[in-house]
Amino acid sequence: xxxxxxxxxxxxLAQAPTAQGAADPVRVLFIGDSSRSQxxxxxxxxxxxxxxxxxxxxxxxxxxxxxxxxxxxxLRVASFAERFxxxxxxxxxxxxxxxxxxxxxxxxxxxxxxxxPIWDAVYEGADTLAxxxxxxxxLLVTDGAATANTVGFESALAHVRASGITVHVASTxxxxxxxxxxxxxxxxxxxxxxxxxxxxYREVGKGGQQPKLWEVLGELMDLCRVDPGHEWDARRxxxxxxxxxxxxxxxxxx
Amino acid sequence: MASGVFRRTPNxxxxxxxxxxxxGALAILACLQTVAGFQQTPVFRAxxxxxPVYVTVTGPDGHLLTDLTQDDFQVYEDGERxxxxxxxxxxxxxxxxxxxDVSREMRDVGDRSRSSARSLVAALWPADRLRFGSxxxxxxxxxxxxxxxxxxxxxxxxxxxxxxxxxPILWSAVMDGLQRLSQDAGRRVLIVTTAGRSTxxxxxxxxxxxxMHQTDTQVYAVGFEQPGLSNGMKDMAxxxxxxxxxxxxSDDLDRAWAGILDELHHQYLxxxxxxxxxxxxxxxRVTTTVAGARVRFRRAHMGNVP
Numbered sequence: 218x219x220x221x222x223x224x225x226x227x228x229x230l231a232q233a234p235t236a237q238g239a240a241d242p243v244r245v246l247f248i249g250d251s252s253r254s255q256x257x258x259x260x261x262x263x264x265x266x267x268x269x270x271x272x273x274x275x276x277x278x279x280x281x282x283x284x285x286x287x288x289x290x291x292l293r294v295a296s297f298a299e300r301f302x303x304x305x306x307x308x309x310x311x312x313x314x315x316x317x318x319x320x321x322x323x324x325x326x327x328x329x330x331x332x333x334p335i336w337d338a339v340y341e342g343a344d345t346l347a348x349x350x351x352x353x354x355x356l357l358v359t360d361g362a363a364t365a366n367t368v369g370f371e372s373a374l375a376h377v378r379a380s381g382i383t384v385h386v387a388s389t390x391x392x393x394x395x396x397x398x399x400x401x402x403x404x405x406x407x408x409x410x411x412x413x414x415x416x417x418y419r420e421v422g423k424g425g426q427q428p429k430l431w432e433v434l435g436e437l438m439d440l441c442r443v444d445p446g447h448e449w450d451a452r453r454x455x456x457x458x459x460x461x462x463x464x465x466x467x468x469x470x471x
Numbered sequence: 472m473a474s475g476v477f478r479r480t481p482n483x484x485x486x487x488x489x490x491x492x493x494x495g496a497l498a499i500l501a502c503l504q505t506v507a508g509f510q511q512t513p514v515f516r517a518x519x520x521x522x523p524v525y526v527t528v529t530g531p532d533g534h535l536l537t538d539l540t541q542d543d544f545q546v547y548e549d550g551e552r553x554x555x556x557x558x559x560x561x562x563x564x565x566x567x568x569x570x571x572d573v574s575r576e577m578r579d580v581g582d583r584s585r586s587s588a589r590s591l592v593a594a595l596w597p598a599d600r601l602r603f604g605s606x607x608x609x610x611x612x613x614x615x616x617x618x619x620x621x622x623x624x625x626x627x628x629x630x631x632x633x634x635x636x637x638x639p640i641l642w643s644a645v646m647d648g649l650q651r652l653s654q655d656a657g658r659r660v661l662i663v664t665t666a667g668r669s670t671x672x673x674x675x676x677x678x679x680x681x682x683m684h685q686t687d688t689q690v691y692a693v694g695f696e697q698p699g700l701s702n703g704m705k706d707m708a709x710x711x712x713x714x715x716x717x718x719x720x721s722d723d724l725d726r727a728w729a730g731i732l733d734e735l736h737h738q739y740l741x742x743x744x745x746x747x748x749x750x751x752x753x754x755x756r757v758t759t760t761v762a763g764a765r766v767r768f769r770r771a772h773m774g775n776v777p
Binding site: 252253254332333334336362363364365366367369370403406 | 611612616626631
């Protein structure tokens with residue numbers, strides 16, 4: 218068993234990044250924001266594309282996820298707005314990925330509707346992943362501006378950590394825009410969610426210098442094949458040893 | 472602080488007393504319902520509808536008068552005097568929806584508006600319950616949590632109020648809020664923090680006022696000196712028997728909200744049997760024999776079965 222330093226304290230690795238570890242099954246849950254404010258980000262067809270036969274963001278996203286599905290990796294797809302919808306089964310082929318997206322479509326007339334209960338979605342996503350074997354990842358696409366949640370951010374984060382899930386975040390809101398237009402940034406919690414679960418935080422844009430969402434998702438899918446990181450495993454091991462890893466869901470305040 | 476809400480004088484008669492039931496009045500019973508260990512809104516039970524009217528009475532100095540009796544009031548419907556079928560000096564805890572305008576109209580006072588939300592939570596009385604919501608053209612969102620737990624409400628404020636550069640769609644938000652509030656049991660109060668302006672609407676202020684009366688909801692409007700509070704929003708609050716406050720840059724937020732909650736908890740609850748259940752608007756007027764007193768009350772009911 219290897220030993221690493223975590224915050225200056227020796228901590229045993231929960232699972233060493235060995236060849237055996239890399240061969241574990243991998244489960245990836247994609248969670249896309251389908252709220253009104255996220256029209257066209259993943260779900261919803263922008264007006265300019267209607268009737269023109271152009272690829273929507275959803276077409277690109279499904280293609281990117283399908284293309285980057287590695288052997289041993291199984292994917293489910295979820296959307297959240299008024300409801301949290303999860304595709305019915307784990308899929309492993311490119312063709313099935315697109316069908317999984319169709320199963321969680323909650324747009325109305327091509328438009329996204331409803332609020333943004335991001336932390337409820339993360340919490341329920343963790344419930345979906347928790348009983349699965351092997352390494353577990355969440356790919357979260359949102360702008361971070363959460364509304365209408367039953368659970369708070371801290372509860373969701375604790376639940377994800379206790380479930381051993383790594384969260385990669387693709388933020389559809391970029392830092393310069395958030396700083397200039399929003400005041401208190403909704404991105405802070407997204408960064409924390411990724412950082413404290415050993416995941417990556419990336420920002421995407423529709424043009425200019427920002428990478429496109431589907432490009433970033435392809436890269437994040439590739440990360441789902443490998444060990445999520447020594448530091449994260451060490452931290453989980455240390456917390457497990459202290460017995461302070463949160464295990465139960467609490468609503469309301471954190 | 473410009474205000475349609477007034478200061479309170481010490482209560483000389485005590486609260487929590489169901490003062491009287493008019494003997495023989497349509498066999499209507501008024502009772503205070505106790506559920507789950509806390510006192511809820513007085514519920515008028517009868518085979519017929521009783522129109523609830525929450526009444527605020529202030530003296531010439533603007534302070535609340537809290538020791539009036541049933542005999543001090545007269546109620547009129549469409550100009551005709553009606554018997555007061557039920558009367559209480561304890562209006563009960565509120566079931567509130569706090570709607571926050573997070574559009575571009577309010578963005579410059581975003582931090583102060585967020586602080587104001589925290590002051591509202593601090594001012595809640597025991598057994599009051601509140602749900603937060605926010606609106607702009609970007610999104611209309613209501614918290615699923617209706618609660619009196621202050622840490623939970625503060626968490627919702629900190630995590631879910633986002634001020635944006637989008638447009639205000641006020642009347643749609645008010646109507647959606649009223650619809651949601653009508654599903655909650657209890658004494659319904661809609662609190663709207665806004666500039667009172669609306670853009671790109673499919674619904675009108677008149678529609679919102681009608682729904683307000685149909686759902687027996689009091690409305691309180693809160694604005695800031697900049698960008699101000701529209702007359703339309705002030706008038707709606709007045710029409711409901713509620714009130715409004717325009718908060719200045721140096722005004723104490725805690726004090727402002729304490730004043731609103733104090734008023735809500737020191738209103739009189741009067742009930743009368745309507746002349747008809749006909750889905751038509753009927754004007755209400757409440758007067759008092761107390762010299763120099765000013766009375767605020769809902770201006771109408773919609774002749775509907777609640």
